[in-house]
Amino acid sequence: MTPRKWDKVATTMLYLISGFIIVVLAFLLLYILISGLPHVTWKFITGRSSSFAAGGGIGIQLFNSLYLLILSMLISIPLSLGAGIYLSEYAPKNWLTDLIRNMIEILSSLPSVVVGLFGFLVFSINMKLGFSILSGALALTVFNLPLLTRKVEDSLQAVHYTQREAGYALGLSRWETVTHVVVPAALPGILTGMILGAGRVFGEAAALIYTAGQSSPPLDFSNWNPTYIASPLNPLRSAETLAVHIWKINSEGIIPDASAVSAGSSAILILFVLLFNFAARYFGNKLYRHLTGARERG
Amino acid sequence: MKKKWLYLLGLPALTLMLTACEFKQTGQSITAVGSSALQPLVEAAGDEFTKENSGEFINVQGGGSGTGLSQIQSGSVEIGNSDLYASQKSGIDASKLVDHKVAVVGVTPVINPKLKLTNLSIAELAKIFSGDITNWQQLGGPDQTIVVINRAQGSGTRDTFERWVMKGQTSMQAQEQDSTGMVRQIVASTPGAISYMAFPYVDKTIKTIKVDGVSPTSANVTTNKWQIWSYEHMYTNGQPTGLTKRFMAYVLSDKIQQKVVAEMGYIPVNDMKVSRTLKGKVAKINS
Amino acid sequence: MKNDEIRASLLKRSRATKNERFGKILTGLCIAIILTVVLAIFYFVASKGLATFFKDKVNLWKFLTGTVWNPGTTDAQGNPQVGALPMIVGSFGVTFLAAIVATPFAIGAAVFMTEISPKVGKKVLQPVIELLVGIPSVVYGFIGLSVVVPFVRRTFGGSGFGILSGTFVLFVMILPTVTSMTIDALNAVPRNYREASLALGATRWQTIYKVVLRASTSGIITAVVFGMSRAFGEALAVQMVIGNAMLLPSNLISPASTLTSVLTMGMGNSVMGTLSNNALWSLALLLLIMPLVFNLIIRRIAKKGAMHR
Numbered sequence: 001m002t003p004r005k006w007d008k009v010a011t012t013m014l015y016l017i018s019g020f021i022i023v024v025l026a027f028l029l030l031y032i033l034i035s036g037l038p039h040v041t042w043k044f045i046t047g048r049s050s051s052f053a054a055g056g057g058i059g060i061q062l063f064n065s066l067y068l069l070i071l072s073m074l075i076s077i078p079l080s081l082g083a084g085i086y087l088s089e090y091a092p093k094n095w096l097t098d099l100i101r102n103m104i105e106i107l108s109s110l111p112s113v114v115v116g117l118f119g120f121l122v123f124s125i126n127m128k129l130g131f132s133i134l135s136g137a138l139a140l141t142v143f144n145l146p147l148l149t150r151k152v153e154d155s156l157q158a159v160h161y162t163q164r165e166a167g168y169a170l171g172l173s174r175w176e177t178v179t180h181v182v183v184p185a186a187l188p189g190i191l192t193g194m195i196l197g198a199g200r201v202f203g204e205a206a207a208l209i210y211t212a213g214q215s216s217p218p219l220d221f222s223n224w225n226p227t228y229i230a231s232p233l234n235p236l237r238s239a240e241t242l243a244v245h246i247w248k249i250n251s252e253g254i255i256p257d258a259s260a261v262s263a264g265s266s267a268i269l270i271l272f273v274l275l276f277n278f279a280a281r282y283f284g285n286k287l288y289r290h291l292t293g294a295r296e297r298g
Numbered sequence: 299m300k301k302k303w304l305y306l307l308g309l310p311a312l313t314l315m316l317t318a319c320e321f322k323q324t325g326q327s328i329t330a331v332g333s334s335a336l337q338p339l340v341e342a343a344g345d346e347f348t349k350e351n352s353g354e355f356i357n358v359q360g361g362g363s364g365t366g367l368s369q370i371q372s373g374s375v376e377i378g379n380s381d382l383y384a385s386q387k388s389g390i391d392a393s394k395l396v397d398h399k400v401a402v403v404g405v406t407p408v409i410n411p412k413l414k415l416t417n418l419s420i421a422e423l424a425k426i427f428s429g430d431i432t433n434w435q436q437l438g439g440p441d442q443t444i445v446v447i448n449r450a451q452g453s454g455t456r457d458t459f460e461r462w463v464m465k466g467q468t469s470m471q472a473q474e475q476d477s478t479g480m481v482r483q484i485v486a487s488t489p490g491a492i493s494y495m496a497f498p499y500v501d502k503t504i505k506t507i508k509v510d511g512v513s514p515t516s517a518n519v520t521t522n523k524w525q526i527w528s529y530e531h532m533y534t535n536g537q538p539t540g541l542t543k544r545f546m547a548y549v550l551s552d553k554i555q556q557k558v559v560a561e562m563g564y565i566p567v568n569d570m571k572v573s574r575t576l577k578g579k580v581a582k583i584n585s
Numbered sequence: 586m587k588n589d590e591i592r593a594s595l596l597k598r599s600r601a602t603k604n605e606r607f608g609k610i611l612t613g614l615c616i617a618i619i620l621t622v623v624l625a626i627f628y629f630v631a632s633k634g635l636a637t638f639f640k641d642k643v644n645l646w647k648f649l650t651g652t653v654w655n656p657g658t659t660d661a662q663g664n665p666q667v668g669a670l671p672m673i674v675g676s677f678g679v680t681f682l683a684a685i686v687a688t689p690f691a692i693g694a695a696v697f698m699t700e701i702s703p704k705v706g707k708k709v710l711q712p713v714i715e716l717l718v719g720i721p722s723v724v725y726g727f728i729g730l731s732v733v734v735p736f737v738r739r740t741f742g743g744s745g746f747g748i749l750s751g752t753f754v755l756f757v758m759i760l761p762t763v764t765s766m767t768i769d770a771l772n773a774v775p776r777n778y779r780e781a782s783l784a785l786g787a788t789r790w791q792t793i794y795k796v797v798l799r800a801s802t803s804g805i806i807t808a809v810v811f812g813m814s815r816a817f818g819e820a821l822a823v824q825m826v827i828g829n830a831m832l833l834p835s836n837l838i839s840p841a842s843t844l845t846s847v848l849t850m851g852m853g854n855s856v857m858g859t860l861s862n863n864a865l866w867s868l869a870l871l872l873l874i875m876p877l878v879f880n881l882i883i884r885r886i887a888k889k890g891a892m893h894r
Contacts, residue, residue, distance in 0.1 A: 003787075003788045003790070003791055004788055006788070006790055006791075007788035007789055007790040007791070010790040010793070010794070011701060011789070011790065013693065014693050014694075014696055014697040014701055015697070015701075017689070017690055017693030017694055017697065018693065018694050018697040018698075018705075018706075018710055020690065021690060021694050021710065021713065021714070021760065021764075022709065022710065022713055024757060025713045025716060025717055028717075028720065028728065028757075029716070031728060031732070032720075032724065032728075052338050052339075052342050052558075052561070052562045078615070079615050079618060079619065080615075080619075081615070082611055082612040082614065082615025082616070083612065083615040083616040083618075083619050085608075085612045085615075086609075086612035086613055086615060086616045087616065089612075090609055090612060090613070091616075100616070100620060102877070102880060103620075103623050103627075104619065104623060105810075105811065105814065105876075105880065106814070106873060106876055106877050106880070107622075107623050107626065108811070108814060108815070108818075110626065110630075110818055110869075110872065110873065111818040111819070111820045111844075111845040111848060111849070111869070111872060112818070112820065113820055113845070113848060113849045113852060114626075114630065114848070114869045114872070115626075117852065118625075118626055118629055118630075121629070122625070122629075124374075125372075125374050130329065130357075131329060131331075131357055131359055142622055142626070145619055145622070149619065150811075154766070154769045154773075155769070157773065158769060158772055158773050160775075171601075172601070173601035173602070173604050173605040173608075174605055174608070175604050175605045175607065175608030175609070176601065176604060178608065179608070189769065192711075192715065192765065195715050196715060196718045196719075196761075196765065198719075199715065199716075199718045199719030200718060200719075202719065202721070203719060203720060203721025203722065203723075203724070204721070204722075205721060205722070205723050205821065206722075206820055206821055206849065209360065209361065210359075210361060210365075213357060213359045214337075214358075214359055214360050215341060215344075215356075215357050215358040215359060218345070218348060228325060238329075238357045238359070243721045243723060246721065246723050246724070247723045247821070248360070249479075250477075250479045250480075250483075250723070250727065251334065251476075251477030251478070251479040251480060252334040252335060252337060252338070252360065252477055252478055252479060253338065253479060254338050254498045254499055254562060254563070255338075256501070258479070262727070266721075266724045266727075269721060269724070270716075270719070270720065270724075273716060273719030273720070274716065274719075276719075277712055277715055277716060277719070278712075281712075334853070360853070361853045362852070362853020362854045363853075363854060364852075364853055364854045364855045364856045364857075364862070365852075365853045367856055368856045368857040368858075372857075387856050388657075388856065388859050388860075388861075389856035389857070389858055389859035389862075390856055445744050450829075450850040450851060450854055451655070451656070451657060451851060451854065451861075452657070452851065452854030452855050452861065453854050468655075468658075471653075471830055471831050471832050472830055472840075473744075473746060473828040473829055473830045473840045474829040474830065474831070474842075474850060475829060475850075476824075476829075476849065476850035476851075476853075476854075480825060483730060484730075484746075487730075487731070487734070487735065488738075488744055488745070491744075
């Protein structure tokens with residue numbers, strides 16, 4: 001075979017592989033949506049869950065998921081950004097840095113149940129946060145940091161060194177170069193990492209069972225004072241998220257319509273992940289253009 | 299300056315951490331942790347309780363009987379839910395804990411609905427789970443391998459089943475699942491599967507069988523005719539006080555026992571015509 | 586007087602230097618926090634996991650090679666039955682198989698997105714891959730249970746639960762991670778490499794195969810190792826389809842178990858501080874150490890195979 005033919009064969013193969021991945025995802029999505037959407041009604045989305053009778057909703061769980069996502073991202077984004085910048089820009093290239101990098105990598109393979117138990121013993125019990133959104137958010141931060149840090153570091157590394165040299169040539173300090181040139185240029189990559197992270201947070205169950213807990217006491221949506229125990233904003237209340245709810249009703253739930261509720265919840269979960277994806281992409285593009293003055297993302 | 303975005307990100311996180319330390323909540327709550335089988339029951343009772351007493355909340359968490367007992371022993375929660383007696387778990391000092399038996403639950407063998415079988419003896423069940431009988435043909439069924447699904451080691455349901463069916467024999471190494479929901483799905487979808495589960499979880503997708511001619515009903519449990527049952531325990535560290543005490547009384551009140559407990563498929567403790575000790579000594583209750 | 590002022594202004598740290606120090610300290614602080622967390626977890630898992638060997642006097646070798654896992658009971662000699670070999674084999678089995686299946690797909694998709702059709706790639710494939718990450722593992726597990734397990738049962742026989750089903754589920758789960766990291770690795774290859782190759786008259790495939798992939802080998806290997814680590818640590822979804830039988834798997838369709846599935850199942854049912862609980866933490870410790878080991882091995886291989894940049 002001539003190289004030209006090989007080229008054709010290989011290209012076809014690559015198309016097939018990409019097509020296959022799209023088919024797999026399409027199948028998964030359709031499967032989830034088709035089995036779930038028929039159960040989704042407005043009452044289901046906003047209603048209160050039931051512990052044993054049929055007809056429960058997922059309103060509080062959905063709110064909890066979103067609140068937990070925001071809290072944990074507030075903690076983990078600055079941390080991972082800082083750590084990623086340090087590793088990529090400041091850390092000396094020696095065995096110590098390699099070791100640190102390796103350790104962070106290992107952390108990401110820790111089963112989430114171990115992270116959950118660690119969070120339970122450290123945040124819930126030692127720091128006396130109890131079963132609360134805050135301990136859940138901290139546990140998720142632990143769970144998410146390795147991936148985010150790695151992603152930030154990789155994105156920064158991918159920025160060409162000439163961009164940095166241009167910054168130095170203009171008399172900027174290294175820190176100024178990083179914040180004004182390198183980070184904005186790496187933003188699309190960083191953003192992708194954040195989306196991946198957000199998706200994982202939204203779908204994580206095992207790490208939350210022991211930290212954010214699996215009960216959803218009724219909330220008082222008229223009282224937004226975060227110190228009131230039933231206030232939706234209270235970070236110290238126990239909060240079952242959507243993913244935990246799915247896990248719970250499937251494992252020990254005795255509600256008769258468990259499969260319908262779990263299918264419906266999965267569909268909602270997927271729709272939300274879809275939503276963030278598009279939102280993050282849209283705003284990311286805007287931000288990128290704003291920060292770099294580029295017309296299109298690189 | 300463009301750099302502002304960096305600090306904007308850091309600031310909320312910092313204030314959050316700080317406020318969290320200086321946090322005073324209004325309202326009152328207690329936490330009950332443990333057995334996932336007991337969780338729906340306590341949760342339902344907690345919901346009713348909060349409806350009647352606004353501002354007082356019962357946090358109900360699962361995590362397994364082992365977690366419930368370790369946490370109540372260390373005093374980090376107010377109530378520990380367990381499917382087992384505290385003295386059955388190694389590492390637990392049962393003398394400090396106060397047992398509240400809040401319900402009784404029956405455990406029944408279940409099989410894949412395609413199997414035509416309706417009755418098994420205790421001895422046959424024991425042989426299936428110890429691996430001596432491996433094909434349904436040996437029990438007069440179709441020529442099909444028996445797929446045994448066990449619960450995880452340390453699970454309360456498994457303990458009850460082994461105590462009253464296996465009677466000291468060890469189960470063979472088989473597939474294990476850590477939740478009833480999974481067991482139900484697997485038994486429903488796997489040809490030739492057999493497992494066991496608590497009464498409240500039984501539904502149409504699987505089939506229960508009689509054991510020694512006795513059918514698995516609540517009425518048969520109350521008289522001990524159906525022997526595979528156990529108490530559900532809520533442990534407190536010392537005698538309960540305050541909100542915990544009021545909640546425990548509420549759970550044992552007729553309102554919860556007759557309405558919620560019975561509706562969910564558990565058996566109210568007050569309905570029991572017999573009592574049974576940990577060792578298996580049965581005594582009639584005179585009412 | 587005037588000289589002193591100049592002297593002072595020259596010796597004073599400039600605004601940029603202050604800025605620089607500030608940045609270094611700020612980011613250093615972040616890495617310090619992460620390191621603290623990492624070390625805390627290591628210490629936490631190690632202290633509990635090692636208790637099995639030091640406090641309960643379990644023989645390490647027996648732990649690694651024993652085939653009976655029954656921490657609550659003791660064997661004839663009075664030793665606790667904590668043999669982790671079935672789980673170790675199961676974990677490695679699903680991990681390696683999933684990585685072997687997923688790698689070609691991940692590389693293929695990544696090459697497609699960076700080299701062949703970046704437009705379609707960015708618009709279609711990238712969102713698709715990010716979405717795959719967003720699907721919770723519980724949902725993967727249930728789809729595995731209702732689709733993959735019956736499929737394996739019909740096609741290959743057995744009960745459908747086993748390493749093969751676990752492989753299929755993990756394949757889909759690690760695909761996005763490996764792909765997106767491979768994309769980063771490919772993007773990091775400077776454009777002039779490609780241009781140089783094309784200028785020499787190489788076809789696109791030759792460029793990809795002989796230049797781009799070679800130049801990014803170590804990045805790709807990192808991606809695969811990362812994916813393997815995820816597979817190694819995945820619990821809920823695998824647990825639902827692998828069958829959780831603590832037996833040495835005799836083939837790919839007989840029920841097996843992984844370190845994570847046993848860990849997740851047993852944690853809630855055992856009491857902190859007892860042998861059954863410590864033994865589970867030993868499994869967690871293994872989970873920490875194993876990826877470290879194959880990380881090192883693969884890095885060594887990568888160093889030999891990679892083209893020097």
